[in-house]
Amino acid sequence: MKFPKISEAVVRRLPMYLRFLNELAKSDVQTVSSQDLGRRLDLNPAQIRKDLAYFGEFGKKGIGYDVGYLVEKIRGILKLDQEIRVALVGAGNLGQALCNYNAYLKDNMRISAVFDANPNRIGDRINQLSVQPMEELVRTVREQHVRIGIITVPATEAQRVADQFVEAGVEGIMNFAPAIIKVPSQIRVHYADFTIELQSLAYYLNRGETEEEE
Amino acid sequence: MKFPKISEAVVRRLPMYLRFLNELAKSDVQTVSSQDLGRRLDLNPAQIRKDLAYFGEFGKKGIGYDVGYLVEKIRGILKLDQEIRVALVGAGNLGQALCNYNAYLKDNMRISAVFDANPNRIGDRINQLSVQPMEELVRTVREQHVRIGIITVPATEAQRVADQFVEAGVEGIMNFAPAIIKVPSQIRVHYADFTIELQSLAYYLNRGETEEEE
Numbered sequence: 003m004k005f006p007k008i009s010e011a012v013v014r015r016l017p018m019y020l021r022f023l024n025e026l027a028k029s030d031v032q033t034v035s036s037q038d039l040g041r042r043l044d045l046n047p048a049q050i051r052k053d054l055a056y057f058g059e060f061g062k063k064g065i066g067y068d069v070g071y072l073v074e075k076i077r078g079i080l081k082l083d084q085e086i087r088v089a090l091v092g093a094g095n096l097g098q099a100l101c102n103y104n105a106y107l108k109d110n111m112r113i114s115a116v117f118d119a120n121p122n123r124i125g126d127r128i129n130q131l132s133v134q135p136m137e138e139l140v141r142t143v144r145e146q147h148v149r150i151g152i153i154t155v156p157a158t159e160a161q162r163v164a165d166q167f168v169e170a171g172v173e174g175i176m177n178f179a180p181a182i183i184k185v186p187s188q189i190r191v192h193y194a195d196f197t198i199e200l201q202s203l204a205y206y207l208n209r210g211e212t213e214e215e216e
Numbered sequence: 217m218k219f220p221k222i223s224e225a226v227v228r229r230l231p232m233y234l235r236f237l238n239e240l241a242k243s244d245v246q247t248v249s250s251q252d253l254g255r256r257l258d259l260n261p262a263q264i265r266k267d268l269a270y271f272g273e274f275g276k277k278g279i280g281y282d283v284g285y286l287v288e289k290i291r292g293i294l295k296l297d298q299e300i301r302v303a304l305v306g307a308g309n310l311g312q313a314l315c316n317y318n319a320y321l322k323d324n325m326r327i328s329a330v331f332d333a334n335p336n337r338i339g340d341r342i343n344q345l346s347v348q349p350m351e352e353l354v355r356t357v358r359e360q361h362v363r364i365g366i367i368t369v370p371a372t373e374a375q376r377v378a379d380q381f382v383e384a385g386v387e388g389i390m391n392f393a394p395a396i397i398k399v400p401s402q403i404r405v406h407y408a409d410f411t412i413e414l415q416s417l418a419y420y421l422n423r424g425e426t427e428e429e430e
Contacts, residue, residue: 008419010225017415018407022396043396044405081418088414099310103394103410111418149421150414173421176413180317182236182257190420191258193232194413196317199390199406200302200364201231204295204325205222206404207363207387 008079012053018043019053020076026069035066085110089143089172091163092154093118093126093133096178100152101128113152115142119159136166143170150174157181164191222293226267232257233267234290240283249280300325303357303386305377306368307332307340307347310392314366315342327366329356333373350380357384364388371395378405 008016022042026034036047036054043050054060054067059075061067077083090097090113097116104112116131117139118124126133134142143151151167153160153175160179167175167185174190177183180197222230236256240248250268254261268274268281273289275281291297304311304327311330318326330345331353332338340347348356357365365381367374367389374393381389381399388404391397394411 013416013419014412016419017409017412018396020415021394021412042398044398044401079419080415081421082415086418086421094313095309095316096313099308099313100410102309111414150417174417176417180235182232184256184258187258190417192413192417194408194410195231196314196408198228198231198235199408200325201234201294201296202227203364203388203390203404203406204300205227205230205293207295207300 008056012056015043015045015053016076016080019050020073020080020082023069023073023076027073031069033066034069034072036061038066082111086150087114087146087148088112088150088152089115089117089139089146089148089167090152090154091117091136091139091167092178093120093123093128094154097152097154098128100154100178101131104129114146115148117142119155139166140170143167143172148172150176152176152178153183154178222270226270229257229259229267230290230294233264234287234294234296237283237287237290241287245283247280248283248286250275252280296325298324300364301328301360301362302326302364302366303329303331303353303360303362303381304366304368305331305350305353305381306373306392307334307337307342308368311366311368312342314368314392315345318343328360329362331356333369353380354384357381357386362386364390366390366392367397368392 019039022039036050039050040047057075057079059072088111090100093116101113101116115134116128117134117136119136123133124135149172151172153163155163157180160177160181161183164175164183164185168189172189175185176192176194178194180195183191185191233253236253250261250264253264271289271293273281273286302325304314307330315327315330327345329348330342331348331350333350337347338349363386365386367377369377371394374391374395375397378389378397378399382403389399390406390408392408394409397405399405
């Protein structure tokens, strides 16, 4: 399947569409209008129609979009119809919390290996996963054909972990450490960085705060 | 201070610029070129020049940008020169991990209150914060002039927590729960949702995987 290049903003909205569409499918709803989607996701219906038209999907006037068809289409675009294994380094609070999301990561995508540098954590069970030592990272990632690496270690360790993921051949890295990492250009890095998220959100707070209260 | 409306993509890049610029400032680096910024942040220098020109900031040819001035400017745009208090609901693994980021949240922005519905957690200390019961949320958020609410509760509880944040008067919500929440339109919601981040990243993995290996 080939799709046209989709903008980052659209790629970020697709999983949200998918989540809501999955909810609808579970309730046996067959069709949905861009108005309904917009109301629920707090988006402009025109924006939604434009997003869906990107990959050749057009709603029928007065009827809307076919929920099941849209789910399949978006899953295909996001590659959720493939098995995507994920490995995580850093079994602290954040790492453990992320492993708990495995329950929501249906669609063949799931964390399949966890590593930590702390000898006291090796062998600990997080959900069904046993924490492995760092020395086993490259071999395990290769053997399991892991495609995404997650970094939840302190900032000072992030680059070292990224280097090992690169050596092991991952295609994408999600970095939760508050540090900028350097990897070869063919590897996609997403910064799921809490401080950056919070600072972005701050931009949108009431702009009036610096002026006098009205 | 008034700034032109900045696109979401730029707003997401500003905190990354700021982080790197702060690193430079700490090392007493006075000026930086868009090439250096681009190399370090894996961005196109032309993109960076365009971003910075957005708010009237132009580098000097052959010299680059003044690091200190740029730091002040970006902090102003992101409102990091104001005090921004943040409250968090859900003192589980994820909530605890986020509280640990307080160390990185200099710039007057920090988590100042933590709440949980579980009676066994009330009074627990996370960093310097004592976990409070949900009944105290509205009063505490109002008293402390909290502007951002963070939700790290199970999906089924997310809307209820959002409603309380809205009642208490927050201006922005960062929702980590894998659920879509509904709030009045003047309140900004960011979804810092791990499953959505991971699904967005999957889109960028090697497109060749579905074809035969070469």
